[in-house]
Each structure stands twice: as C-alpha cells, then as structure tokens.
Amino acid sequence: MDPFITAISRIIKEQQAIIGPIALDQAKKVSGLEVGGVDDVKITGNKKEVLTDLVNQYAKLFGRASIEICKEAFEAVADKIPQTEVPDVLKN
Amino acid sequence: MVADEKITSFLRLQQMISDLKDSTKLLEQILPKVLEELNILGYPYIFLSAIFVDTHQKIQQTFFIDHDNYKMSGVTKLENIFQKGSEWEMKVMYGEAAIVSDIAYLINPSYPKYPKIKSLLILPIQHQTQLAGVLILASSKQADQIDREEIEFGEMITRLIDLAFRLQDTESSLIKITQQVYEMNAKLHQVDKLKDDFVSVASHELRTPMTAIRSYAWMALHKSDVPLSDKLERYLVRVLMSTERLINLVNDMLNISRIESGKIEINPEPVDLVELAKDIVDEVYYSKSTEKNIHFYILDKPIPKAIADPEKLREVLLNLVGNSLKFTPDEGKIIFDFFSDGLTVEVSVKDNGVGISKEDLGRLFQKFSRLDSSYVATASSGGTGLGLFISKSLIELMHGRIWVSSEGLGKGATVTVALPVASKERIEHISEYATHAQGEVKQLETVAI
Numbered sequence: 001m002d003p004f005i006t007a008i009s010r011i012i013k014e015q016q017a018i019i020g021p022i023a024l025d026q027a028k029k030v031s032g033l034e035v036g037g038v039d040d041v042k043i044t045g046n047k048k049e050v051l052t053d054l055v056n057q058y059a060k061l062f063g064r065a066s067i068e069i070c071k072e073a074f075e076a077v078a079d080k081i082p083q084t085e086v087p088d089v090l091k092n
Numbered sequence: 093m094v095a096d097e098k099i100t101s102f103l104r105l106q107q108m109i110s111d112l113k114d115s116t117k118l119l120e121q122i123l124p125k126v127l128e129e130l131n132i133l134g135y136p137y138i139f140l141s142a143i144f145v146d147t148h149q150k151i152q153q154t155f156f157i158d159h160d161n162y163k164m165s166g167v168t169k170l171e172n173i174f175q176k177g178s179e180w181e182m183k184v185m186y187g188e189a190a191i192v193s194d195i196a197y198l199i200n201p202s203y204p205k206y207p208k209i210k211s212l213l214i215l216p217i218q219h220q221t222q223l224a225g226v227l228i229l230a231s232s233k234q235a236d237q238i239d240r241e242e243i244e245f246g247e248m249i250t251r252l253i254d255l256a257f258r259l260q261d262t263e264s265s266l267i268k269i270t271q272q273v274y275e276m277n278a279k280l281h282q283v284d285k286l287k288d289d290f291v292s293v294a295s296h297e298l299r300t301p302m303t304a305i306r307s308y309a310w311m312a313l314h315k316s317d318v319p320l321s322d323k324l325e326r327y328l329v330r331v332l333m334s335t336e337r338l339i340n341l342v343n344d345m346l347n348i349s350r351i352e353s354g355k356i357e358i359n360p361e362p363v364d365l366v367e368l369a370k371d372i373v374d375e376v377y378y379s380k381s382t383e384k385n386i387h388f389y390i391l392d393k394p395i396p397k398a399i400a401d402p403e404k405l406r407e408v409l410l411n412l413v414g415n416s417l418k419f420t421p422d423e424g425k426i427i428f429d430f431f432s433d434g435l436t437v438e439v440s441v442k443d444n445g446v447g448i449s450k451e452d453l454g455r456l457f458q459k460f461s462r463l464d465s466s467y468v469a470t471a472s473s474g475g476t477g478l479g480l481f482i483s484k485s486l487i488e489l490m491h492g493r494i495w496v497s498s499e500g501l502g503k504g505a506t507v508t509v510a511l512p513v514a515s516k517e518r519i520e521h522i523s524e525y526a527t528h529a530q531g532e533v534k535q536l537e538t539v540a541i
Contacts, residue, residue: 018277039528063271065278 003080004047007073008054013038014073015058015066026061030054052087059089098245101129102252109256115263118256123157126249131159135242136232138205141168142217142253144225149174152225158205167203168228180214184226189243190214193235198228211235213243217250217257224254284353291349295342302342306335337476343537344478348459351485355534356404358489358527362397362514363405365439366390369428372409376417386420389427398437398511399518399525400490405511407536408483408494412441412507415479419505420445436492437513442506448498456496457484480507487511489527 008027015023016038027035030053032045043050058066067089074090108125112118119142127140139158146152151174156167174181178197180190192198192212199206209230217225227250231238313320313328320328350356373388398405416426420443427442448456459481480496487494492511498504512518512525 018281019274061267061270062274063267065271065275069278 002043002047003077004043004051005041007051007077007081008033008041008043009038010073010076011054011058011070012041014069018069019062023058026057027054030057048085048087052089055087055089098133098248101133102245102248105129105249105252109252109259115259116267118260118263119153119155119253122256123155123253126253127157127159130229130249133245135229138208138230138232139167140230141228142225142257143168143170143173143228144217144257145174145223147222149223167200169198169200172197173226184214184216185223187216187218187221187223189216189247191235191238195230199230208232211238213238213246215243215246215250217254219254219258224257227253288349288353291345295346295349299339299342302335302339306332306339309335341476341478344476344482347482347536348478348485350534350536351482351489354527355529355532356486356489356527356536357529357533358401358404358525360399360401360490360522360525362519363400363402363511364397365395365430365437365511366392366428368402368406368409369430369439372406372413373428376410376413384417384420384422384424386417386423387425389425391427391429393430395430395432395437396434397514398439398492399514399522400492400511404486404490404536405509407538408486408509409439409441411479411483412509415507416441416443416445416505418445419443432513435513436510438508438510440506440508442504444504447501447503448496448505449501453496453498456480457494483509491525 012023012027012035015026024035024038027033027041030050032043032050033054034042034044055067055070058070071090071092078086078090105122105126109118109122112121123140123142127137130137130140137159139156141157142155143151144153151170154168154170180192183190190213192214193210195206195209195212198212199209210233211231213229213231215227215229216223217227227246229246309328309331313325313332369390373390413426420426424444427440429440429442431438431440457480459478480494484494487509490511492509494507494509496505496507498506518525
C-alpha cells in the first residue's frame, strides 16, 4: 500500500481517537484528498502537499498538540517515505 | 445627522466584518479599510490608532495604521495615554469624544508625517457602558474645523471597531479553549492507551501463573495419589474456586478493555434467536445445570430473525444463563421467552432465583455491581460483577437494548435483550449495523458460567 495513504489513514485515525468524527470532517476539507472513511482514502493531488495540508488543517484548529499527534502517527511509516518527500511539519 | 454616503460606507465596513473568514486577524484587516473609507469620505486623517484596554485601563492591544501603509511602532506615546488628569482623558473616560490640539503630548515628533498633523480626534471605544479603548484619528484639519457630524460618524465607527474587537476576542478565546480541550483529550487518550496496555500486559502476566495454580489444585484434588483429609480437600476446593474467580476476573477485564478501546468487531447477520437459545441450553445443560437439577424451558414461537453478531450475542446469552444458574436454587427453572413488535425482537431469560431488590435494579449494569443480596452466591460461584456490564456494552454495539426486571427479592428475575428485526430493508443495509475495530481486532475471552 502507498505509504502516503497509510500515513494519512493513521493520522486521521489518531485524530479521530481524540476529537471523534470532526477528524474526518477536517480531512475532507483538504484539497487533493478524497476521504470516504479512515480506511477509504485517495490522494488526487501532490502527495507531500496533501500530507502537509492535512497536518496544517488540524493544527489550524487544534494547535501545536495536534502536530505532535500527527508526528506520532506518522512515525510508523516514516522510513517508507524518502526524506525529501517528508513534509517539514512532520520532521523532528 | 450622518449623511447617506457615510451610512453606505458604514454598511460596507459592517459587511466586510461579517464576510471575513479568519476572525483572529479581524482588526488587522478591517482597520486599514476604516481609514480608507474615512479618507474616501473626505476626512483628511493621516493615521488611525486603536488602543484597547482592560477594565483597569491597562493596555491590551494596539493598532497603528496610516494611509501609506506606513509601519512604525511608537508613533503614539502610549505611556501618556490613560494617565488620568487631562481634560480630554476625563471626557473619554465618560464616553465623550475629545479633540486635542496639543499633539506633541501624544504623538512622537520623529513620525515623518508629524508636521502635517494639526489635531487629534480621540473617540472612546465602548463596550456596553465600559471603556474598552480609544480610537485616535490624526487629522490635518485644525481642531476647530472638526464638526459634530464628523464626531458622530467617528462614534459610529468606534461601535463597529468594538464589534470587530469582540468578534476577534471571542474567536481567539474559542480557539484557545478548543486547543486546551484538544490537549486535555490528547492526554486522556495517552493515559487510556497506557491503561489498556497495562491491563492487557498485567492480565496476561496474571493469567499464566493462575492457570498453573488452577491446574495443580485440580490435580491435587482429583488425581491425588494419597488420600486427602476432609480439611485438605476443603482447602483445595477453596484454592480452586478462588483461582477460577481470579481467572474469570482477568478475562472480564480483558474483555472490557477490548470493548472500550474499540478492538471488538461486530459482524451483523440475521440470527434465529430461538435456535440460538436451544444451542445455549444444550451447551450448558450437561455441563452446569445438571449439578443443581435446574430445568430449562424454551417457549418456542414464530418470531422474525434479529440483526446481531451471533458470536457476541451468544456470549451475552451465555452470561445471562450463567447468572440465572448462579442465583437459582436447586430444582429451579430458567425460561427463554420471545417477543416481537415487528421492529425489534426480544429474548428474555427468566428465572425463579433470588431476585433483585428495586434499589439494586439500577446498579446492575455498572462495573463491579455485586449486589449485597447476591454476594455470597457470587463469591461462591466465581462471578466478577462485570458480566452484565460487558453484556450491555456488546448489546449496545449491536444497536440493541438490555434491561432487567424483578418483582423483588426471592421472586426471580427476568433479563430481556431487544435487537433490531432483520427486515428486508435492514438486511440490504446490514453494514450500517457493523462496528469496525480501531486497529488490531481482538476476540472476546470466553464467558465463565
């Protein structure tokens, strides 16, 4: 499976565990991302940009703490994505 | 009286405030527009400064805008504002506009446009009756050229600025609160994960040695190669019962942890409740009910199938039958009954056991809800006080309801489970009754009877 899809699914799932269904609603607002459910994610735009925008979408509403949650969720797939493709916001 | 073009200008600004999407930067965006509109209307203001204060007149936020988008801090001598004493300050404090000619008192002479400024129109920004700040308009007109209409319009503008400030303040507070709630939730989530991990690890670590103790106790009791004294036999029976109880408790705790952390899946399908009840009776009849010679009755009647996860429903019904077996005396009876109103289908497990007092009925589905009247029976039968909590959680995951009724102590009890009827329409949309696990799917530990 595309590691970007996995990363996005994991991020949405983690956010969902904290904020509930709003996590999906926010993910649906990201352009270049089609979300039917946590396990039904399609990237139609630039993968790196979509991932960045998803993190920023949560950060805009929920602040710094939400970025940390995204980073934790991303960690498990970080080694499957080339470093140059990892959004700055998710780098430690 | 304020002229028409000024009203239009005011409404334009008002519209802009309501149209702005990011209220956190409302004033940064609206104040330059205010100055622009004022200039368009012919007021020769060189700059505009809005200073917001708290209830003790302590400065909270300041804004400075000039029409060349000149960025400079320190144009307004903030240290001289709200010093209390000057005539204009007293006027502003009482909610009146003031016109100041002595601009050197309030404006820094290093400001490049300082020579052009002839007067300052200072307007109080009020929120209800409280002073929320001041709006300073630096004019190239002499003080005596500022007329009543200009002041009135300025006062209208301050109301708009106050509205914008409140909106910005409310939005910022909301964001702050939202972020605080998020942080608290994130911490709770973390603690919850730790708790789940702890319960899971601790339970597994406990279960392994307990299983060994149970096995050896059973072997010592039943396969001993030396005759056991009555006393020793009694002790071993107690060891065995206590270990059983601990294992059941660990299993129930694991089940609760799995349900609460969303690790349990619900796979719905049409289930024949009568058939399921028959299976359960067959299963427990030979293992448990014969010990107490309890009689089972299944009031077989034509009822529609229910939408449920058969495995989870089986666990629930086993738990209910297990409870009835524990609390029904020798030679007692347990009756399965069924009912449907077309929308739901109900299965009831009725016994003629110890019953439940009215006061205890409400506590039954809580965790560790061992009732005083049933303690002895619970302790001797290996109950954990978690079974009904687990049953309720599972039934609710299956979109059903569960309740208990009893006429009182000594009059038996009836537990009823209601589930959605598996109608044609519901079967077509059966996935709506499914629950997907969050992360790794876990199975339920077997219910102890």
